[in-house]
Amino acid sequence: MKRVVLACEVNGARITAEVEPRTTLADFLRDALAFTSVHIGCGHGVCGACTVLVDGRTRRGCTTLAASAHGRRVETLEGLSDASDPVIAGLQRTFLDHGGLQCGFCTPGILLAARELLARQPAPDRAEIREALAGNICRCTGYGPIVDAIAAYVAEQAE
């Protein structure tokens, strides 16, 4: 199959690559660029573990073709880590404090989903937090500690 040219920005760096058309954005970010926060769980858009940002909005990496990211700005959790993003840094701290993760497989996607919620609604209630996480499956925590962690971050910000 003819490969296609992909030019985009990933975590602030300009990338030019040739990809097979069938390569998903999630596979490209992991395999070609080694951004391994992009976890591939279900591979067909259900679990949310491969969540990334495309032009600032959450997006499923597994249901986006890499070729479709041409000309766009892509960010993974790596691009927002190490205190470069205050919301992610704060959430990472409250997730640790409240047991918001166990195996951690779902965590990158959940952090990005929570960050998107907080950008739109800085003071969500628990129901709104759960709704924002509806597209992210966690098999360890039962979700309660995740909601606790996000609610704790919200409470800190209100102080």
Place this chain on the structure above:
Amino acid sequence: MTPAPFEYIRAETVEEALAALAEYGDEAAILAGGQSLVPMLAMRLARPAVVIDIGSLAGLDHVARDDRAVSVGALVRHRRMELDAEIARALPVFAEAARFVATPAIRNAGTVGGALALGDPAAEYPAVALALEARLRLASTRGERCVDAADFFIGAMETAAAPDELLIGIEIDAAAPGDGFGFYEIAERRGDYALAGAVIVRRAETGTAGARVRVAIFGAGEVACLAEGAAAILSDAPAPAWDAGLLQAVKDATRDDLRDLALDAFHARLAGVAVARAARQLAEGEPNERRAA
């Protein structure tokens, strides 16, 4: 999961997309937001020879309003339908339905045109289009035509669009004073496919006290459809008279309307419940449970 190989065409204009469709027709699949197509590729339920990516082309992502109607481009994302102020004013039932489409990251990607053109019987928008009497604009290298929603959805994943036609947008008469809507969806879990859902639109008839009510069903049958018997009952009685007895009659009428279309008796029964609850919402102006995601 890796899709089978395919050729990829990145269309930068509508004309390029139409030319590619004219060349490949049945062998091509249109990729817009990709939230249905890419999973179908991954599971190899779809194996097109060519994928025509229209996701980045300019000119189909407008929401425009004139005196009478709202025009929505095919590439408007669900998230915008959910949050756009103009949609909330002019097509409030569409904004409400958009909140029930999958989950937030999918709503950031999926498009109005994609959700309609797929013709998924469990999807919200085909029923919304039926209830609102939407007009769907189809384009090909042969020209453009407009198809009423009532003539567009033919069967499961089957529409009136020809293989070389692209859905480029929809037009819908804007809500007027006295209009109202109800929307109710029954699903096993938030964001999952609907087991049954109902969309009710009441259009006030100018110059009279009367109103015309349309009821559309999704999820319960092979294709989104109108429930005309249920709509007739709701049209004949003013909303304050929608008591428990009348809603029971509406449930029964819905099941009757779906006699030949429902997947089974269970889905027909759920559709009746959805219509009754949507009717109560319309009568009481009571919003669905608030969601902020």
